[in-house]
Amino acid sequence: MFRATADQPDEHRPSAAHAGGACPTVRVWDPVVRLSHWALVAAVTVAAVTGLLADASWIDVHVGAGAAMAGLVAARVVWGFLGPGSARFTGFVVGPGAVLTHLRELRAGTAGRHLGHNPLGAAMVLALLAIAAGLAVTGLVALGGVLKAGPLAFATGYADGRAALAVHELLAYGLLALIALHVAGVVFESRRSRENLGRAMLTGRKPARPGDHVPAARPARPVAAAALSLGILGVAAAAIGALTDRPALGVPTAAPDPAYAQECAACHVAYHPSLLPRASWSALFDGLGDHFGEDAGLDPATTARLRTWVLANAAEAYDTKAANRLRAVEPAAPFSITETRFWRRTHADIPGTVFAGPAVVSKGNCEACHADARAGRFYPGNIHIPSPAPTEARP
Structure with a gap:
């Protein structure tokens, strides 16, 4: 015992x-x-x-x-x-x-x-x-x-x-x-x-x-x-x-140019410059006279200032996940973020009715789901996906 x-x-x-x-x-x-x-x-x-x-x-x-x-x-x-x-x-x-x-x-x-x-x-x-x-x-x-x-x-x-x-x-x-x-x-x-x-x-x-x-x-x-x-x-x-509290490595803290948001957001989402590579931004500024079928030309001084700021903050200047993955644009769509393989893969599980809903409207409206889209951060904890658009009842 x-x-x-x-x-x-x-x-x-x-x-x-x-x-x-x-x-x-x-x-x-x-x-x-x-x-x-x-x-x-x-x-x-x-x-x-x-x-x-x-x-x-x-x-x-x-x-x-x-x-x-x-x-x-x-x-x-x-x-x-x-x-x-x-x-x-x-x-x-x-x-x-x-x-x-x-x-x-x-x-x-x-x-x-x-x-x-x-x-x-x-x-x-x-x-x-x-x-x-x-x-x-x-x-x-x-x-x-x-x-x-x-x-x-x-x-x-x-x-x-x-x-x-x-x-x-x-x-x-x-x-x-x-x-x-x-x-x-x-x-x-x-x-x-x-x-x-x-x-x-x-x-x-x-x-x-x-x-x-x-x-x-x-x-x-x-x-x-x-x-x-x-x-x-x-x-x-x-x-x-x-x-x-220390600044993150590879994430510049310079304030955005107010003219960028004023001029670009008047017609569409003012995408953070880090979401496209410098080559795409240069081509966009070179073609402002025919910007997706519209004349988006600005005065030379404003154009030069915005080009300098955008190129200084393009994808090559940032070390975020979005900047690293979106540098490889599709050759056939060098200005489209939503056509990149990275974007399509990370959004593959989201129903098309979400993008068609009144809260989002289009795939390019990043701010509808990402609270920090304007800063180019896209932290997953800041994601809120709105409810999908209601489907019409079949007869």
């Missing part, structure tokens, strides 16, 4: 046997471990759904879930050094040799039962924490480089952001694969040890049995852990706030 000893911590002291002679239970997982575990499950679920299934307008929820995930990982790492025995890394982390030995014992049917994480479970915990941390880092880089938002936008170019996004996506699928293996491992170990490990992570308690591998006793230091976690959170929040 499992016996408590004088130096055994309260977390591993058996409870009184249940009525009917049931085995006593011991507390294995403390509230911090259980809470962080299920909170991390929730954060990963939200991040996965908003990142893989939802549309781009859910980006702020995705970023929030990622930030929560990063905070939970940091807190779990702190608790891994300052928590009680079963929570501490020293209580369950082992080397590759011990993992291989455990695998051989499982195959031979001689593996013992661990009150805490067994060697395979310990390796899974480290892998999950590492990939979650990698997702947070690559997500920040991608956010800064591709969307020009967040604390790293001031130092991250679009190309670096795209590379980080590719790694971020690989890590996301890797995390889902590890989660599937983790669940399969929990099911396998539950059957092998004849206990419900999922319930144990809810209650924190497991049956006490002879021959269990019991984690070494370690006193928890909750005050130190809370102080360190709050300190990390405070420093991170201050750094994020200070860095986010």
